[in-house]
Every structure is written in C-alpha cells, then in structure tokens.
Amino acid sequence: MAIKKFVVGCFTDEKELFPAVKTIRKSGFKIHDVYTPYPVHGLDTALGLRETSLHTAGFIYALIGLCTAFGGIGWILTIDWPQNYGGKPHFALPAWIPIMFECTVLFSAVGMVLTFCYICQIGPLVKKHRFHLRATDDYFVMVIECTQQTNTHDLEGLLKSLGACETKTETVESGWWLGRYDLPAPSVASAVIALILITSLSACSNGDAGREQNRVYMPDMAYSRAVETYDDKEHITNKGIFYNAEPAKGSIARGSDIPFLIAKDTPGSTLNYLAAQKIINPITSLSSDDQEEAHRLYLVYCGICHGQKYDGNGPLYKDGSGPFPAKPATLVGDPKYDAMPEGQMFYSVTYGKNLMGSYASQLTTKQRWMVIKYIKMQQEAVSKPQTNTNSK
Amino acid sequence: MHLKYESQLREPLVYGEKTYGQVTEDILKPIERKPSKLWYVGFFISSALLLFGVYSVYRDVTYGIGQWNLNKTVGWGWDITNFVWWVGIGHAGTLISAILLLFRQGWRTGVNRAAEAMTIFAVLCAGQFPVFHMGRVWMAFYTLPLPNTRGPLWPNFNSPLLWDVFAISTYLTVSLLFWYSGLIPDLATVRDRAKTKFTKLMYGIGSFGWSGSTKHWQRHESLCLVLAGLSTPLVLSVHTIVSFDFATSVIPGWHTTIFPPYFVAGAVFSGFAMVQSLMLVVRKVFGMEDYITIGHIEAMNKVIVLTGSIVGVAYLTELFMGWYSQNKYEGYTFWYSRANLFSPYGWSYWGMMACNVLSPQIFWFRSMRRNIFVTFFMSVIVNIGMWFERFVIIVTSLYRDYLPSSWSIYYSPSPWEIGFFVGTFGLFFTCFFMFSKYAPVIAVAEIKYILKTSGESFKNKITKIETEPLDKFVDEQKHAH
Known part of the structure; x- marks a missing residue:
C-alpha cells in the first residue's frame, strides 16, 4: 500500500x-x-x-x-x-x-x-x-x-x-x-455479502437432510397441549384439568328419545311406580306400519305370557298347565289394566313387575312406548264400541 | 434546505449563547456522566414492571389465553385495546421525524430523536399483544408468507389481519432504520469523545465508522429525506390498516368508513401526548431546557388541540350517523350502549369524551399551552382518554352482539391481562431509560445544523442588523460568500 x-x-x-x-x-x-x-x-x-x-x-x-x-x-x-x-x-x-x-x-x-x-x-x-x-x-x-x-x-x-x-x-x-x-x-463488504448469500442459499438447499431430525426445534402442532377428543379421562385428570368427559346433565343426544327419568323402586316401596303414572307416552298415534311392527314386537316379547288375544293366557301359562305359576295380567278387558296410565305400564315393562322381569334390554325405549300404545289401542277398540252401544 | 434568514417573530429554537462545542457538551452530559439516583430508581421500577409482565405472559403461554377474561362475545378485550393504543402512540414519533421534516419545521430537531425512540419502543410493545393473542405463540410465524411444505399453506392476503402483520412489521423496521441512521453521526460524536477503551469500542461498533465526510453527509441527507418521504404515507397507512381490522367487519360501531382518518388523528393525538409526558421529564431530569423549550411544548400542544378536535368531530359524526342511518343495530350501539351514561359501559364513553374532546380545549389559551404543569397533566389525561376510546370501540360494540342470548353481562380483565399491559409499560420505560442513558436524547448534529439560523445568538445578531439601514443589509447579504 x-x-x-x-x-x-x-x-x-x-x-x-x-x-x-x-x-x-x-x-x-x-x-x-x-x-x-x-x-x-x-x-x-x-x-x-x-x-x-x-x-x-x-x-x-x-x-x-x-x-x-x-x-x-x-x-x-x-x-x-x-x-x-x-x-x-x-x-x-x-x-x-x-x-x-x-x-x-x-x-x-x-x-x-x-x-x-x-x-x-x-x-x-x-x-x-x-x-x-x-x-x-x-x-x-x-x-x-x-x-x-x-x-x-x-x-x-x-x-x-x-x-x-x-x-x-x-x-x-x-x-x-x-x-x-x-x-x-x-x-x-464483498466478503460479508458473499457470506450472507452462501449461508442463506445453503439454508435453503438442505434437501432431505432436514427431515431426519433427532431434535425437534419447532414442533409445530406435533405435541398438542389441548385435550384430545378420545383421550382417557384419567390422563386429563392427571394433567390437572377438570374435564368429566360427560355431557351436561339433562342433555339428550340428537335424534334420541326423551329418557325415562324415573328410577326403579327400592324393594318395598311403590313411590316411583306411582310417580310413573304422570309420564305421558311421547308416541301419540301409530301408523299402520307402526301398528304392524308393534304387533310383531308384542307377539315376540309379550304374547308368550300375556297371550295372543291379550287375555293373559299365553303358551307359558296355558290356563295353569304351563310352566309359569301365576296368571299374567289380562291386558284387554280387565278394567284395572284398561285404566292403567301408559307411564305406569312403561315402568313395569322397563323395570319389571311382580313375577314379570325387565324388558329394557330387549326393547328400546321407542319400542316399549310403541307396544304400550298398541295395547292401549286394542283396549280402546274393545271398549269404544261398548260405549257406543250404550249411548245408542 | 434552510432559509438563511428567519423571521424575528419566530422564537429561537435554542436558548442561550451556544457554540457547537457547548451543544455537544450539553447533550452528551447524561451519557458521559454516571446516571443519577433518580435514573436508577426509575430503571428498577420499570424493570420490575417488565418482570411482572414477563410472568403474566408466561402464564398466558403456559395455560393459554383462558387466563384472560375474554368471554363469548368480548373476544377482543384489553389485549387489542392495548395493541391499538400503543401503535397509536408510536405515530407521533414518525410524524415529528418525517412529516415535519418535509414541512421544514425546524422545531422538530429538539424532540425528534426521543420521539422516534418512543415510536420504536411503543411499536415493540404494541406487537406483543396480537402475537400473544394468538395463544399458540410458537405458531406466530404462520402469519408470514414463508415458502413451506405445509401444503403449501399460505396466509390470506385479502385479510386485514394479515395487512396488519405487514404494516406493523414494516413500520417497526422503517422506524428503526430511520432512527438509527440519524443516530450514527451522534454515536460517532460520543465515540470520539470517549475516555475509556470499552466505551470507545462499543460506540465504535455502533457508529459504523462514521467520519463526517462531506460526501457521506450528502448521502445521509438524501437518505433521511427519502426515508421521511417513505415514512409519511407509511405512518398514515399503518393506523389506517389497524382501523381496517374493525372497519371491514360487520359489527355495529365498527363498520364505518370514517375509521381510517379518525384513527390516524387519534393516533397522532395520543402520540403527541406521550411525547409531551416524556419530554417534560427528560428536559427536567437532564437539564435540557435550552433545547426543548417552551416554544417546543407550545407547538406540540397546538397539534394536540388540533388532533383532539378532529377526533371530537369524528365522535359526533358517528353519533349523528347512528341516528341518521336509521339502522337499528348502529343506533343501538351508539345511543344505548355508548352515549347512554347509564348503560353498563356508559362511563367509558363519557370518560373518553371528557378526556379527549372537552379537556384539550384548554389549549386554545396561550398561557395554558405554555404552562408546564397543565401540559404534563393534560398529556396524561389525553392518553387515558385515548385508551378509553379504543376500549369503547372494542368492548361496547362486542358485548351486546346480534344474538341477545349470548350477551355478556360484564367483561372485566383478569390480573394477568392487566399484568401484560403493565408489563408493556415496563418494557417501554426500560427501553427508554436505557436509551436516555446510552444514546443522545437530542439529535446533536441536527441541533448544530439549525443553531446558526434559529439559535438565540443568531436571532440577537439579526435584530441588530434589522435596525441598520436596508441598503447596507442588502449589500452585506449580496457579498456574503
């Protein structure tokens, strides 16, 4: 220089x-x-x-x-x-x-x-x-x-x-x-610029090398802090998060029937049995198809005791010669059952009554109400012409 | 760029018979001496606030923004209020450094350095809020249009929220560049006067090897002028874009075309108030009354009363349109939720009106404009008022939305939400204390530049010349170099 x-x-x-x-x-x-x-x-x-x-x-x-x-x-x-x-x-x-x-x-x-x-x-x-x-x-x-x-x-x-x-x-x-x-x-200055260029270019051209990392420096959303949808409830509780994974009390799933909220009576009590009288059948009428289905269900699950003709004389009782010891209820023609509210009948079907067992596992809520409605229709069919003749 | 002669009607911008050396001496005093006790006290208080803010943010990041009391309708609460407030404060710095440079306002030289620093720190504070509002803050880079293998997955360039990302980051970058390029010659001055090896080294690095060469100055001037020209539309665009965040939505009280000018005026308004608060303290603590004069304070108070009144007109226009449009939702928001003092948030609307529109009118009086205590008090009031403005706009439009079943009774911030805001104050003042200790708070070179035309000694000389016969003066001017 x-x-x-x-x-x-x-x-x-x-x-x-x-x-x-x-x-x-x-x-x-x-x-x-x-x-x-x-x-x-x-x-x-x-x-x-x-x-x-x-x-x-x-x-x-x-x-x-x-x-x-x-x-x-x-x-x-x-x-x-x-x-x-x-x-x-x-x-x-x-x-x-x-x-x-x-x-x-x-x-x-x-x-x-x-x-x-x-x-x-x-x-x-x-x-x-x-x-x-x-x-x-x-x-x-x-x-x-x-x-x-x-x-x-x-x-x-x-x-x-x-x-x-x-x-x-x-x-x-x-x-x-x-x-x-x-x-x-x-x-x-040239050296600095060249350095910046080389570093930025080499950072871009890393190819697949970057895919085989042992160390995650920016894991994106790989490890979510959020609650996973089907996570075990215990995991969530262990994280210190209060989450009971249950729907709110009283919520009804979309498309499902209104639940029967009355519990089974404790032995010796009839409180809930009586309370069931107030429950109204959500099914108000049956179409002909529904009637057919209800009839079928009745024959499969009920008729074996209560009889094809609703007279309490099904194959299991057969006028006392069947294996069943007591007479099943006469569903049509007996004033006691004609007057029985549908809610109470539902209680009996759901939880069982006397010697009859629960049919809750065989019939869905809807099917039970259907069958009950069907029985009521049969009762009416018998009683109505009577009232008609009386008035005549 | 400057007139060689300036009217005697204008007050001197620098008081006292100063020489160039004296100017350097005065302004670099705080850097070259040990800081006062007051500085340490202030610094530790602001650091403590900052630490509290860091803890609040740590909670937000760890547990999510459920830590904040945002609810189903008020999804933007204190965080966005604070964001808009801080961005607004930043605007005064750019206005002083850029727009007033283009308008040849000599008085900007006394306050531009500190105001620009304030801009940068305020924008830094503002940026925290939208970033942490994202919740998963480590995903913040998703807002950037980086080439990626995620699909490709790009941000939506048609969204005002993305415009915000660009506006705020550009604003921060350009302000920083503008500020630092102005700082380089002054840091060189500190470097050349430094006594210890360490200071020499640090300021040597910071001053980029500046030597004061004529050609460099020529380029520096060109650079500053173009940056000023770029910053002027930039500063207007930034708050315009921030206002688009609201104005492009369909929320009653937000969906208005008046927002951009109204936001920009409000931003300048709050920014000048913050400059006043800071400069009044700086001139007192560092004894810079000769450089930041009553004339400076008065000029800024004029801007405050102007912008405050613009904001006031905007408020009244909004109220008028709330009625005139005969739109049920607009009417409800403006007349039932805001202007009605007895609605749940009526207090915030009238607090805003009192602080922003009514109280600044005091500055129509010259004696009030030149009163330091009134100015300081008002600067605080105005900033409170502007905070209320953002709060009113955001919360009163949101808390009763289109669906009355989801109306929230009340939104009040959680301790961590307040802590975040307090923390940004800590960040702002910590930065400002550091800046005032380690960098010249007044632009030394720029003061020297106006010293000859606007200094007190020069004014005195001109007064003497003016008493002389006109012919002689003309003759003298003709033969001057």
Whole structure:
C-alpha cells in the first residue's frame, strides 16, 4: 500500500470554511475531503461533488418491492393456492394494495440503508481513519492531499491565513479506510455479502437432510397441549384439568328419545311406580306400519305370557298347565289394566313387575312406548264400541 | 434546505449563547456522566414492571389465553385495546421525524430523536399483544408468507389481519432504520469523545465508522429525506390498516368508513401526548431546557388541540350517523350502549369524551399551552382518554352482539391481562431509560445544523442588523460568500 501525505486544517466556523475551500481549490490543491460535525449545505457543490443518486436507488428498490408483492401475492392466490374466500375473485387486486404498499416502502427503506452503508463503506465493526477527533464535535476539518511537489509548511501557513485554528501534516497508509470515493468496493463488504448469500442459499438447499431430525426445534402442532377428543379421562385428570368427559346433565343426544327419568323402586316401596303414572307416552298415534311392527314386537316379547288375544293366557301359562305359576295380567278387558296410565305400564315393562322381569334390554325405549300404545289401542277398540252401544 | 434568514417573530429554537462545542457538551452530559439516583430508581421500577409482565405472559403461554377474561362475545378485550393504543402512540414519533421534516419545521430537531425512540419502543410493545393473542405463540410465524411444505399453506392476503402483520412489521423496521441512521453521526460524536477503551469500542461498533465526510453527509441527507418521504404515507397507512381490522367487519360501531382518518388523528393525538409526558421529564431530569423549550411544548400542544378536535368531530359524526342511518343495530350501539351514561359501559364513553374532546380545549389559551404543569397533566389525561376510546370501540360494540342470548353481562380483565399491559409499560420505560442513558436524547448534529439560523445568538445578531439601514443589509447579504 502506498503511503500518502495529507495536510489537515481545522476551522471553527463555516463562514471561514467556505472562502477557504474556494481559495484552496483555486490554488490547485486537491482537497481529499472536509469532515464536518453536521451537514453543511453548499459544501458539496463548493467541493465540486456531484449530486448523489441514492434516491434513484431507493426508487428502484421501491419498484422491486412493489413487483415482488404483486407477483408473490398474485402467484399464490391465483396459481399456487387459489382459495375461495366467500366467493370473491381469486385475483382480488384492491385487497392486495395494502400489502403491496407496505412491501414497496419496506424494500425501498431497507435497500437504501444497505446501499448507503455500502457506498459509504460504513458498517458495524468498520473502523475508519479520522484526521481529527473534533470533526464530529465542533471542528470543520479540511484534508488536502499532498503530491511530491507540495510544500507542506507553506500550505499550513496558507490555511492558517485563511482562518484555520489548527493545522498539521499527517502520513497515512492509503486504503478504503480513508473513505475515497473512487476506490472499488472493499473486500470486507464483498466478503460479508458473499457470506450472507452462501449461508442463506445453503439454508435453503438442505434437501432431505432436514427431515431426519433427532431434535425437534419447532414442533409445530406435533405435541398438542389441548385435550384430545378420545383421550382417557384419567390422563386429563392427571394433567390437572377438570374435564368429566360427560355431557351436561339433562342433555339428550340428537335424534334420541326423551329418557325415562324415573328410577326403579327400592324393594318395598311403590313411590316411583306411582310417580310413573304422570309420564305421558311421547308416541301419540301409530301408523299402520307402526301398528304392524308393534304387533310383531308384542307377539315376540309379550304374547308368550300375556297371550295372543291379550287375555293373559299365553303358551307359558296355558290356563295353569304351563310352566309359569301365576296368571299374567289380562291386558284387554280387565278394567284395572284398561285404566292403567301408559307411564305406569312403561315402568313395569322397563323395570319389571311382580313375577314379570325387565324388558329394557330387549326393547328400546321407542319400542316399549310403541307396544304400550298398541295395547292401549286394542283396549280402546274393545271398549269404544261398548260405549257406543250404550249411548245408542 | 434552510432559509438563511428567519423571521424575528419566530422564537429561537435554542436558548442561550451556544457554540457547537457547548451543544455537544450539553447533550452528551447524561451519557458521559454516571446516571443519577433518580435514573436508577426509575430503571428498577420499570424493570420490575417488565418482570411482572414477563410472568403474566408466561402464564398466558403456559395455560393459554383462558387466563384472560375474554368471554363469548368480548373476544377482543384489553389485549387489542392495548395493541391499538400503543401503535397509536408510536405515530407521533414518525410524524415529528418525517412529516415535519418535509414541512421544514425546524422545531422538530429538539424532540425528534426521543420521539422516534418512543415510536420504536411503543411499536415493540404494541406487537406483543396480537402475537400473544394468538395463544399458540410458537405458531406466530404462520402469519408470514414463508415458502413451506405445509401444503403449501399460505396466509390470506385479502385479510386485514394479515395487512396488519405487514404494516406493523414494516413500520417497526422503517422506524428503526430511520432512527438509527440519524443516530450514527451522534454515536460517532460520543465515540470520539470517549475516555475509556470499552466505551470507545462499543460506540465504535455502533457508529459504523462514521467520519463526517462531506460526501457521506450528502448521502445521509438524501437518505433521511427519502426515508421521511417513505415514512409519511407509511405512518398514515399503518393506523389506517389497524382501523381496517374493525372497519371491514360487520359489527355495529365498527363498520364505518370514517375509521381510517379518525384513527390516524387519534393516533397522532395520543402520540403527541406521550411525547409531551416524556419530554417534560427528560428536559427536567437532564437539564435540557435550552433545547426543548417552551416554544417546543407550545407547538406540540397546538397539534394536540388540533388532533383532539378532529377526533371530537369524528365522535359526533358517528353519533349523528347512528341516528341518521336509521339502522337499528348502529343506533343501538351508539345511543344505548355508548352515549347512554347509564348503560353498563356508559362511563367509558363519557370518560373518553371528557378526556379527549372537552379537556384539550384548554389549549386554545396561550398561557395554558405554555404552562408546564397543565401540559404534563393534560398529556396524561389525553392518553387515558385515548385508551378509553379504543376500549369503547372494542368492548361496547362486542358485548351486546346480534344474538341477545349470548350477551355478556360484564367483561372485566383478569390480573394477568392487566399484568401484560403493565408489563408493556415496563418494557417501554426500560427501553427508554436505557436509551436516555446510552444514546443522545437530542439529535446533536441536527441541533448544530439549525443553531446558526434559529439559535438565540443568531436571532440577537439579526435584530441588530434589522435596525441598520436596508441598503447596507442588502449589500452585506449580496457579498456574503
């Protein structure tokens, strides 16, 4: 690296700085740079620097941002993932405007700042040569590059006469840290950019290696904290969560019948048996198909004792010659059973009565009510013509 | 960029006969000295609040947001209220640094650095709420359109909630870049004055090797100007998009086209109030009365009374439309749930009206605008009022929805919900204390830049010139460099 020699002159006011810059340039010296504590307006033109085109870069980044957002969203919502959102068109440009705008701003801002750092060759950990430490405080530091012919002593004298409060001559090894504009991009910055590119690219091109992990660093939804639908109740209780896995009291499954809520009597009590009188049969009428079915069910489950003719003389009793010791109830024709409320009959069928056992496991709730309704219909069929004849 | 001559009618922006060196000395004093006891007390209080917030959030993440008292109708409660409130506060910083830069308002230089810092910290606080509202916070990255093997599964770009993700993250990034690029030259000043090796190293890293070269300054100015130009529509877009979260829904009280301008005005309103609160404390504690002058405070109070009145007009317009539209649901929300003092949440509506619309009218009086105690008191009142505004908008629209059977009797926050909010205060003030200790709270270079045109010494000189005959003055100006 070449060694360069510089003459440094410090000014305390911009009023002296401007004439000094003019004079020095007219005298044919090359001003390396002027370091100031704040942006001094007009100094760039006085030094003959061209206007910066950083804002043009900003405009280009903005366009890139806009196109990226438009292209990205457009591709995703019309080609890669054309979802139907309430029947709206896939190409819903007005709804994309907010994000397109935000991306425009984001790309432009980030791009400009990075470009600014790159062209000024500044960044974290970058150390540049400083000719005078007070240049960031209250001095305007003019640095003149010397050639072989320059008489530094005379130049310092000239600066002093122009109002410089402090002058000195410095030799510095030439390099990017001097902040010259015509130097090519520093190798450090190129290396950093290359590093970023290589890391990001290699992160993308991991292939299938990433699939065979031993360590889950971001398990997505693999291990849910939520209660699993058919989880064992004990697991949930062990987790300290109160969850009884049962529907709320009194809830009825969709499509199922209204449950018979009266419990079986304790031995010796008839409380619930009597309470059952109040329960109304949810089935109010039977269609002919239903009647046929109810009749069939009656014959299968009831008729064997109560008889085909509802007279309590089924094959198991057979006028006392059957294996059954007591006479089953005469369902039609006996005033006791004609007057018996359907709820009470249901109780008997469900829980059993005297020697009759429970038929709850053979007949569903609906079937039981159907059979009861059917019996009631038979009772009515016998009793109604009677009342009719009486009135006649 | 600046006029060489500024009217004597304008107050000086910097008091006292300052030199460039004096400016550096004054502003860097808090960095170069040991912090005062008051700083330690404040820092530890805010750290304690932050820790409580961290614990509250830990509970939210571990047990789910059932920890919050959100219920079947009030699905957005304190969390979204706080989110909108914090985002709004951020807006003043960008307004000062960007819009006032474009409008060539010299007074912004005294307060822009701290206001921008406030913006960043406020947006940081705001961002916590929607993120933790997600419940499964480790899935937060699902909101980003990352190329993936999940289907592919992309976010819905037509959703205002996704616009929010983009708006808030862009806002944070751009504010941070803007703030930091302004900070670089000032950090270089600290670096070049540093005594210890460690400080030199740290500020050396932070100042990016800034040297103050003319070309760099030229680019820096260009950068700041374009960033200001970008931030101006950005800041308007951010709260507009936040308001879209509500306005694009069909909830009575939300479904209104007035929301974007009304939200932006409210955001600037609350933001300036927060800047006032902070700056009044900063100028007192760090003795910066010469840089953050009564003139600055007055200018900000003018913005407060303006934006407060805009917000007031918006409230009245909403009420009017609630009646004029003859829409049953709108009418119910505005006249029964809000404006009716005796409804369950009537107190919040009238609290908002009192704090946001009525009380700022006091700033029509010059003596009140220039009164520090009134200003501080009002800045707190305004922020309370703006919090109420968000609460009113969110909760009073939700708690009695279209289905009366699901109306919730009352929504009141759980300790962990409050703890989260308190925690963001901790985060905000912890960041602000750190910032005020380790970075110049006033933009040193920018103060030096206006010192010659708007400083008190210059004003005095101009006064002297003005008493001279006009011909002589013109002659002098012609021959100046």
